[in-house]
Amino acid sequence: MTEQLTTDGRVARGDRTRRVVLAKAVDVASVEGLEGLSIGRLATELSISKSGLIAHFGTKEELQLRTIRAARAIFAQTVIEPSQAIPPGLARLRALLDAWVEYSRDRRFPGGCFFARAAHEYAARPGPIRDALAAVDEEWVGLIAETITQAQDAGEVRPDVDAGLLAFDLVAALDSANLRSLLLGSFDVYDQAKRAMDDRLSAVAT
Numbered sequence: 001m002t003e004q005l006t007t008d009g010r011v012a013r014g015d016r017t018r019r020v021v022l023a024k025a026v027d028v029a030s031v032e033g034l035e036g037l038s039i040g041r042l043a044t045e046l047s048i049s050k051s052g053l054i055a056h057f058g059t060k061e062e063l064q065l066r067t068i069r070a071a072r073a074i075f076a077q078t079v080i081e082p083s084q085a086i087p088p089g090l091a092r093l094r095a096l097l098d099a100w101v102e103y104s105r106d107r108r109f110p111g112g113c114f115f116a117r118a119a120h121e122y123a124a125r126p127g128p129i130r131d132a133l134a135a136v137d138e139e140w141v142g143l144i145a146e147t148i149t150q151a152q153d154a155g156e157v158r159p160d161v162d163a164g165l166l167a168f169d170l171v172a173a174l175d176s177a178n179l180r181s182l183l184l185g186s187f188d189v190y191d192q193a194k195r196a197m198d199d200r201l202s203a204v205a206t
Contacts, residue, residue: 018056020046022070025063029071030111033121034064034129061128068132071114075136078103080143088150090157090205096147097170097197104178105190113178115140141167161204173197 021042029037038060043050057063083095104113111117115136122130145167151157177193180186 017048017052018066021048021053021056022067025067026071026074026114027110029064029067030109030114030117032111034067034118035121037063037067039063064129065132068118068129068136071109071118072136074108075103075115078108087154088147089154090151090201093144093147093151094201096144097174098194100174101177101190101194104174104181105187112182113175116175116178141171144170156206157204158206166200166204169200170197173200 024042024046025037028042039053039057040050042048042063043053053063057066079096079099082099083092086092086095115133118129119133119137122133145163148157148161148163148166152159152161152163173193173196177189180189
């Protein structure tokens with residue numbers, strides 16, 4: 001029994017350490033990129049032994065992959081999950097888009113959208129990191145397209161509308177707002193993006 005409690009305690013401490021490290025890692029990577037992450041840097045900033053972090057994450061690439069997964073979980077909780085309580089249709093689609101705008105504008109990650117920053121960094125660099133980021137991007141755009149299709153099934157979007165193309169346009173508006181808010185230091189671009197998306201959705205609504 002004592003041995004079991006000791007083992008459970010070590011596991012719990014290990015889980016807490018990984019959560020603390022990944023919370024810091026996603027913030028750092030959103031500003032400085034995934035290349036800005038290193039086990040040595042995180043160990044210093046968090047006052048954790050480097051050997052301890054190596055035991056948890058092994059290599060820099062594993063740390064980067066775990067950071068992507070942690071950011072994805074935060075994104076899902078912040079943007080995707082709240083909208084799923086809304087019945088399929090335009091209201092759910094608008095809720096998804098509005099949640100993304102607030103996620104970027106409120107700086108859930110200090111550097112804006114974590115995935116926009118990481119994707120620009122790794123888009124031309126084949127390997128596991130790019131594959132992981134591409135999977136997240138496909139998942140997000142696919143969700144928008146699926147939500148549009150559901151709105152068509154609900155009779156709220158014209159059946160002749162290309163759901164994939166509309167999803168591309170909407171995501172492009174979001175990405176543009178995120179980038180320009182950082183580049184120009186202005187939040188007005190989010191209002192412009194919302195107006196552009198509203199116009200696009202009004203044009204396809206039944």
